[in-house]
Amino acid sequence: MTEGALIYKKIDAGKTAGQMEEVTLIPKKAIDIKLEADVITPDSFAGKTAGEIGMLSVWQGPETYPLSDFFEVMGNAGSSAAETLIRIKGDAMRVKRIGECMSAGKIEIEGSAGMHVGTGMKGGEIIVYGDADSWAGMEMLGGLLHIKGNAGDHVGCAYRGKWHGMKGGRIVIEGSARHQLGGGMDGGEILVEGNVEGFCGIRQNGGLIVVKGDALRGVGAEMAGGTIVVGGKIQRFAPGFEFVSMENRVTSGDVELIGDFKKFTGDYAISKRAKGALYVSIDANPEL
Incomplete structure (x- = not known):
């Protein structure tokens, strides 16, 4: 990809965050069997003291344990989710479902995050300063999930057996992502600064996916609607477009992308009425 080939601009409303009370979680020990910790949300913590937060239950295998068995809990939460900041000071790659269905507030993970971070998220903000495991932002409805490192498979995807994935909100990945990013996506926005692997935007119905780097294969396969923009090279182009x-310009909601693109529509291999739009860098894909 040529440096500067794709210029991404987003018009922000300029929100000012209110005062937040901070709850700090510090890992006590290495975690062997992964934790199911959907209680780590501003919604669950709101109105609770550090002691009460520590008594919230998490699953490890077939058993439940208090959160305080795995984390030192410091600080009391705000009176509402919107007034609560959760800071995890350490790696949480073996902690699943952080921020699941949260509606407001903020979570900062000073390390990596386990599977399903931000699943079903409705509002608020999650910042992951490391990497995120698979299914990040699955079926997300609103809010911001910002991953500073790389992400695994199925970001913003529909779950197994479902057709509709992310419907709203925004996911930003500063590194690269793996397979089936945005699968079944109905709305919202995903921005990947790096590369993606196979089947980005598979079965996409709406929303915007922007990949500044390269894509392996199957971009937009079975898509019926929505927009995908790829600033790098697509190794194996889907035949149904x-x-x-x-x-030289793509606009979607409050996002503007400037570059030299070839526009394709599809995926006509699935339906002659498909309305998906795929924009591909001219410089990186001269053979198309």
């Missing part, structure tokens, strides 16, 4: 035009 038809060339429409040359473009």
